[in-house]
Amino acid sequence: MRRAAVAITTAMVVVVTLTTGFVLGRTIDSQQSAASEPSPKTESPSPPPTSPESSAPPSEEPVPELVPLEPDDTWDGPSGTMRLTGTDEVALTFDDGPSPSWTPKVLNTLSAWGVKATFCLVGKEARAYPELVQDIVNQGHTLCNHSWNHEYDLGSESAAKIRKNLERTNDAILAAVPDAHIGYYRQPGGQWTNRVVGVSMKLGMVPLHWSVDPSDWDKSVKTAHIEKEVRGATDAGAIVLMHDGGGDRGRTFSALEPILSDLTSRFHLIPLP
Incomplete structure (x- = not known):
């Protein structure tokens, strides 16, 4: 494009x-x-x-x-990160997993709707639950590195420390699925710096931001808000941020089915390649 x-x-x-x-x-x-x-x-x-x-x-x-x-807004996220799919297709992304409490439920719901998504995995969680990483890949979803321990300030570290963190996370994912393709990196909290963008790209990962954030990470946000925000803010080419790990994701899970019902009627939903 x-x-x-x-x-x-x-x-x-x-x-x-x-x-x-x-x-x-x-x-x-x-x-x-x-x-x-x-x-x-x-x-x-x-x-x-x-x-x-x-x-x-x-x-x-x-x-x-x-x-x-x-203008092509695909790469106009913070520090030149990818914010849109670059097509009319919409991508759902799930952060902070894998979680034994919520990832299987999210996977089952996506499967029921025939939808594939992209999962941004935290390294230590991937190491703890390799079978969930396998389930994600086996069901046709794609993977994204989300740092080792969800370090918000990782971008302020030296390039060497950033690289070590991202490689450690990739190693944990690859230990679960040796031939896995990890095509993306997402900085926790969206706290991007040019340095962390540069390191992720040198490691062959696209720096992945988002265009729709329903704030489902906020404990005060209700299910109705999550559903309304995603349905109202999603346009063609959107990358939607949601969470399947990192805490109680019951509200996100409750909103997921009505979100899928709406979005699948209007868009083609894809996993980021």
Whole structure:
């Protein structure tokens, strides 16, 4: 999608450049034939961005007006993190598990609706409950690293400490499922820094944020609020944050079925690849 936007934008710039050159040439001819006529003011177009896909055939038709392209918001999360799926599809994500109390219930509900999701696993919980990691993978869901012990301030640590933490978490997940693909990292609390983003990317994990947060982590938030927030705030391309671990998730679980009933009627729900 972003490559397409770059290609389209570049083609438009090339057309403007050719059109401007044509106008300038006509202006010079006009000056030579009638010096008394003032030359029209022309504007220099911005240089095209450097891109291996920036070339496009010029158009012979003048462009009367440039319409700004819609910005690609996929990567506009904090510190350049992924905030949207980049398609019309919606992704549900569950953080802080696996939990023996809630993860099996969430998995059963997702299975009943034929929905796959992405689970952001805490390393020490993955080590404690490897069978739940196996269940998540065996049922077709995808995985995300969520730090070893849900460290909110991990991003302020040195790059070496961050790397050690994320690798330890990945090792715990891989001990449960040796061939597991861990394609994402989510910083606890969304407390991103450029450093933690950089380390996660060097380890081959996409820094994953969200666009919908029903605050189901807040003990004061009721089931009705969780349901209403997810249903009302979810648009095409949304990444929805919810929790299957880290405490009592009964309210999230109670809201999950009506959420699935609504979202599956409006969107295609996917696990992040």
